[in-house]
Amino acid sequence: MAVITGGARGIGLAIAEWFLANGHRVALWDIDATTLAATAARLESPQRVLAVPCDVSSPQQVQAAVDAVAVDGYGLVGGIGEYEGSVRMAYVRGPEGIVVSLFEQIG
Numbered sequence: 001m002a003v004i005t006g007g008a009r010g011i012g013l014a015i016a017e018w019f020l021a022n023g024h025r026v027a028l029w030d031i032d033a034t035t036l037a038a039t040a041a042r043l044e045s046p047q048r049v050l051a052v053p054c055d056v057s058s059p060q061q062v063q064a065a066v067d068a069v070a071v072d073g074y075g076l077v078g079g080i081g082e083y084e085g086s087v088r089m090a091y092v093r094g095p096e097g098i099v100v101s102l103f104e105q106i107g
Contacts, residue, residue, distance in 0.1 A: 003027045003069065005056050008036040020045060027069045029054040 007028030
């Protein structure tokens, strides 16, 4: 399971397509809900693609997106990188659940 921020278009979408082509499931997070929905439909893999509208500059939205991935049973998620450059973050799944850590604001 890979979480791709900025996954509705551009580099994020290209990364998601690579993961899908190599047999992985992806969760696409993007602030543009309309483009995100269209991208997910175009990928035509509803069992392997989870589209989650998310503004990664908001810790609350990031936590909600992490929860959506966990609730949908997408399995263990090991990390995340922000490709658009506004926030870097990481999270891990431990015995108490998923913990989100926003560790650097860069833009």
